Amino acid sequence: MSQTIATDDKSLCVLKAASQVFLEHGFNAATTDMIQQAAGVSKATLYSRYPKKEALFAAVIEYQCSRFTRRVQQIEVTPGNIRKVLLEIGHTYLSLLLSYESLALFRVVVAVADKFPHLARTFYTSGPGTMTKVLAAHLEKAANAGEIDVQVIGLEAAATLFTGMLRGEAQLIALTHPESQASEAQIDQWVNQAVTTFLRAYGNADIA
Amino acid sequence: MSQTIATDDKSLCVLKAASQVFLEHGFNAATTDMIQQAAGVSKATLYSRYPKKEALFAAVIEYQCSRFTRRVQQIEVTPGNIRKVLLEIGHTYLSLLLSYESLALFRVVVAVADKFPHLARTFYTSGPGTMTKVLAAHLEKAANAGEIDVQVIGLEAAATLFTGMLRGEAQLIALTHPESQASEAQIDQWVNQAVTTFLRAYGNADIA
DNA sequence: CATAAACTGTACCGATCGGTTTATACTCCG
DNA sequence: CGGAGTATAAACCGATCGGTACAGTTTATG
Incomplete structure (x- = not known):
C-alpha cells in the first residue's frame, strides 16, 4: 500500500x-x-x-483514479441560480469526461474488470461515485433554496440521472469514434439538453 | 464481405x-x-x-452486433399509455443491456476501438443507434396522441436522453462490478426513475 | 579515495502465440 | 476401385514477451 x-x-x-x-x-x-x-x-x-x-x-490505475477524483472535487462553480450551476458543472464534467485520459482510463479499466475487479471498483468510486456526491451537494443547496424539488426520487438518484443524461450519448460516441474529437459546440448542446430536461422535471416553474 | x-x-x-x-x-x-x-x-x-x-x-463482432440489433428491433410492447410503454421498453432494453453477452461485447469493442475503428462504429449503430430509432418511433406515436410534448428538443434527442438515464448508472455498475448481477428489483427501480423523470419533463400533466 | 548501493545495457531463458507444414485418414464421385 | 478434395492431429517455426542474470558504471557517503 x-x-x-x-x-x-x-x-x-x-x-x-x-x-x-x-x-x-x-x-x-x-x-x-x-x-x-x-x-x-x-x-x-x-x-x-x-x-x-x-x-x-x-x-x-490507482494513481490515475486519484488524479481523476481530485479533478472532479476541484470543480468550482460561480454562485448563481441552479440552471447556471448545472450548466457550468455539466460543461466542466463533460469536458473532463471526454478528455483523452478519461476515455483511455475508462477503456482500460473496463477491459480488464474481470481480471482486476478491485481496480474496477476503485474506478467507479473515484469517478462517477465522486461526481454523484459533488453534484448531490449542489442539488441539496438548490433544494433548500426552493429552486428544485427532488423529493420524489431523492438527491442521489437525481444526481445519477442527471449525470446519466449528460454522459449517455456523449461518452458512447467518444468511445466508439476514437478518431473524432467532440467539438465545444457539441458539448454545449449535450449539456443544454440535459439541464433543460432535468429542470423541466424537477425545477420550480418560475425557473424552467 | x-x-x-x-x-x-x-x-x-x-x-x-x-x-x-x-x-x-x-x-x-x-x-x-x-x-x-x-x-x-x-x-x-x-x-x-x-x-x-x-x-x-x-x-x-459483426455477427454479434447483428444479433444485438435484431433483439432490439424485436422489442414489442403491449399497447397502452406512454408510461406503460416506456416502462416496458425500458425494462426489456435494460435487461438486454445488462446481460452477459451485451456487457462482454461492449467491453471487447471499446477495448479495441483504436485498433478496429470500423467495428466500433458498427457497434454504435447496431446498439444505441437502433435503440434510439425504435424508441423515437414510439415517442412519435405518443406525441401524436398528445401524451407527451418533446418539441423543445426533438424526438431523437429525447430518445437518447431517456436511454442515457436508463443506461447511465446501471451499465456503469455492471461494467465495474463484474461479479455481481443486478437484481430484477434493481432494474425495475432504475427503469421507474428514468420513466418518472422523463414524463415529469415531457409528459402532459394529466399523465405524470 | 574507498566502499556500498543503485543504475545501466545487454544478453539470455522459458513460455506463449500466430500461423505453416506434414503426414495421415475420411468421403464423395465417376 | 481410384483419385481428388478436404478433414485432422501434431509437430514445428519465428517472433514476442515477462522476468532474470550479470558485468560494468555511476553516485552518495564518510
Whole structure:
C-alpha cells in the first residue's frame, strides 16, 4: 500500500511513463520494454520498484483514479441560480469526461474488470461515485433554496440521472469514434439538453 | 464481405465458438488454440475459413452486433399509455443491456476501438443507434396522441436522453462490478426513475 | 579515495502465440 | 476401385514477451 504511491523520483518517473503506455495500449498490449524505454530507465530499476507487471498496472490505475477524483472535487462553480450551476458543472464534467485520459482510463479499466475487479471498483468510486456526491451537494443547496424539488426520487438518484443524461450519448460516441474529437459546440448542446430536461422535471416553474 | 457471414456448417461452428472465446477473454488474450478447441475443429480448418485472427474477430463482432440489433428491433410492447410503454421498453432494453453477452461485447469493442475503428462504429449503430430509432418511433406515436410534448428538443434527442438515464448508472455498475448481477428489483427501480423523470419533463400533466 | 548501493545495457531463458507444414485418414464421385 | 478434395492431429517455426542474470558504471557517503 505504501509502495503503490511513488515516494521516489524514479518511481514517479516510471509511474508516469507506465501511465502513458498502459492508457494508450491497454494491459496486454503494453510491454515492459515500452514502459522502460518511455521512462528512460533500465529494466532492473523498473522491477526493483514494481515486482510484477500487474503491480505496476495496479499502481498506475490507482494513481490515475486519484488524479481523476481530485479533478472532479476541484470543480468550482460561480454562485448563481441552479440552471447556471448545472450548466457550468455539466460543461466542466463533460469536458473532463471526454478528455483523452478519461476515455483511455475508462477503456482500460473496463477491459480488464474481470481480471482486476478491485481496480474496477476503485474506478467507479473515484469517478462517477465522486461526481454523484459533488453534484448531490449542489442539488441539496438548490433544494433548500426552493429552486428544485427532488423529493420524489431523492438527491442521489437525481444526481445519477442527471449525470446519466449528460454522459449517455456523449461518452458512447467518444468511445466508439476514437478518431473524432467532440467539438465545444457539441458539448454545449449535450449539456443544454440535459439541464433543460432535468429542470423541466424537477425545477420550480418560475425557473424552467 | 461475403465470407464474413458464415455460409458453411463448420464456418458457423467456428464463428460461435470464437464468439464465446473472444467475448470472454478479449482480442489479445483469446488464442486461436482456444477457439479451435472450443469449435472442435482443427487449426487448418479454422484458417481455411478465416485467414487471420483479425478477420475472425471482425466476423465475430459483426455477427454479434447483428444479433444485438435484431433483439432490439424485436422489442414489442403491449399497447397502452406512454408510461406503460416506456416502462416496458425500458425494462426489456435494460435487461438486454445488462446481460452477459451485451456487457462482454461492449467491453471487447471499446477495448479495441483504436485498433478496429470500423467495428466500433458498427457497434454504435447496431446498439444505441437502433435503440434510439425504435424508441423515437414510439415517442412519435405518443406525441401524436398528445401524451407527451418533446418539441423543445426533438424526438431523437429525447430518445437518447431517456436511454442515457436508463443506461447511465446501471451499465456503469455492471461494467465495474463484474461479479455481481443486478437484481430484477434493481432494474425495475432504475427503469421507474428514468420513466418518472422523463414524463415529469415531457409528459402532459394529466399523465405524470 | 574507498566502499556500498543503485543504475545501466545487454544478453539470455522459458513460455506463449500466430500461423505453416506434414503426414495421415475420411468421403464423395465417376 | 481410384483419385481428388478436404478433414485432422501434431509437430514445428519465428517472433514476442515477462522476468532474470550479470558485468560494468555511476553516485552518495564518510
